[in-house]
Amino acid sequence: MKLSLLLTSLAALCHAAPSLLQPRASLQQVTNYGSNPTNTKMYIYVPDSVKSNPAIVVAVHHCQGTAQSFFGSTPYASLADQKGYIVIYPESPYSGTCFDVSSKATLTHGGGGNSNSIANMVTYALQKYAADPKRVFLVGASSGAMMANVMAATYPELFNAVIAHSGVPAGCFMSASNQVNAWNGTCANGNVHNTPEAWANVVKNMYPGYTGARPRMMIVHGGADTTLQSRNYNETIAQWAGVFGLNPTAPQQVKGNTPQSGWTTYLWGTQLKGVYEPRYGHNIPIIAADDMEFLGL
Numbered sequence: 001m002k003l004s005l006l007l008t009s010l011a012a013l014c015h016a017a018p019s020l021l022q023p024r025a026s027l028q029q030v031t032n033y034g035s036n037p038t039n040t041k042m043y044i045y046v047p048d049s050v051k052s053n054p055a056i057v058v059a060v061h062h063c064q065g066t067a068q069s070f071f072g073s074t075p076y077a078s079l080a081d082q083k084g085y086i087v088i089y090p091e092s093p094y095s096g097t098c099f100d101v102s103s104k105a106t107l108t109h110g111g112g113g114n115s116n117s118i119a120n121m122v123t124y125a126l127q128k129y130a131a132d133p134k135r136v137f138l139v140g141a142s143s144g145a146m147m148a149n150v151m152a153a154t155y156p157e158l159f160n161a162v163i164a165h166s167g168v169p170a171g172c173f174m175s176a177s178n179q180v181n182a183w184n185g186t187c188a189n190g191n192v193h194n195t196p197e198a199w200a201n202v203v204k205n206m207y208p209g210y211t212g213a214r215p216r217m218m219i220v221h222g223g224a225d226t227t228l229q230s231r232n233y234n235e236t237i238a239q240w241a242g243v244f245g246l247n248p249t250a251p252q253q254v255k256g257n258t259p260q261s262g263w264t265t266y267l268w269g270t271q272l273k274g275v276y277e278p279r280y281g282h283n284i285p286i287i288a289a290d291d292m293e294f295l296g297l
C-alpha cells in the first residue's frame, strides 16, 4: 500500500472512530455483590454512554473462558457503547471454567448454587445502577448457553429474554450423584429425549409454585455440532414449547436464509425463536444484530 493511501485510510479510521483515541470505560470486577456461596466472580462493563434506567445484558462465557476473554471475543460490550446498556460478565469458579449446570443446588431457585450467585449479580446491578427491571437479558455460549437455559428456568422472574448459543435443555446435564460442574455425556451426545410435557416439568420443578411471567427464549445451534450434539437444539425447543404450551414441530413462521444465507429462523409467536444452520459445528458465530433484535435493544 502506498504511504499516502495508508495515511488517508488512517485519517478516515480516526474520523470514523474518535473513541479509539480516548480512554474508554473498562471491565471492572465487583467483589461485594451480595451472597455468593459458590465464589463466582462478577465483572461489569458500564459504558461511558450508559443511559439512565439502563437495560442489563448478562453475558455468560463458554468452558475455558473468562469474563475478560468473553468481554473481548463477543460483540456485547461494543454494542453497549452504542446502545447504552450495562453488561455483567459472571466468571466460573470451577477448574476447566465451565459453569455448574449439574448440581441440585444450581438447578433450584434460591438453592445457593452457581445460578444463585448469578441471580444475585443481577439484583445488585439493578439497584446500584437504577437499571430497568423490565429489560434484563441473558445471553450465553456453550457452557454459558447451558447456563442460559438454567437461569431461565430457575430465575424466570428476573429476565425478559434469554438467548442460548449452542447449549442443552435446562436440567439435561443434571448429575445423578449430585456432583457440581459435572460433564453429562448422555446429554452432550444428544441421547436425552423427552416429550415437551416432561421437559416443561423439569423446568417447573426448578422453581415449584412459580406462576409469573417467563422470559422469551431464543435457541441457536449448528446442525454439525459434535460437542453438544445438535439433537439438543430440538430438545431445547421442545422444552420451552412445553413450558409455553406451544407445538415444537409447528412453528408459526419459518424464515429461510435468515438471519443469513443458509440459516433458518423458526418463530412461535414472540415467545420462542429457533435459529438453526445445518452446516455449522459448535462454534456457530454469534450474529450480533439478530441477538439485539430479539432483545429489543
Ligand SMILES: *[C@@H]1O[C@H](CO)[C@@H](O)[C@H](O)[C@H]1NC(C)=O
Pocket: 171, 172, 173, 174, 175, 176, 177, 184, 185, 186, 187, 192
Ligand atoms: C445425565 O442427565 C440425565 C438427564 O438429562 C440423567 O438421567 C442422567 O442420570 C445423567 N447422567 C449422569 C451420569 O449423572
Ligand SMILES: *[C@@H]1O[C@H](CO)[C@@H](O)[C@H](O)[C@H]1NC(C)=O
Pocket: 231, 233, 234, 276
Ligand atoms: C432439529 O431441528 C432442525 C430444525 O428444525 C431440523 O432440521 C432437524 O431435522 C431436527 N433434528 C431432529 C433430530 O429432529
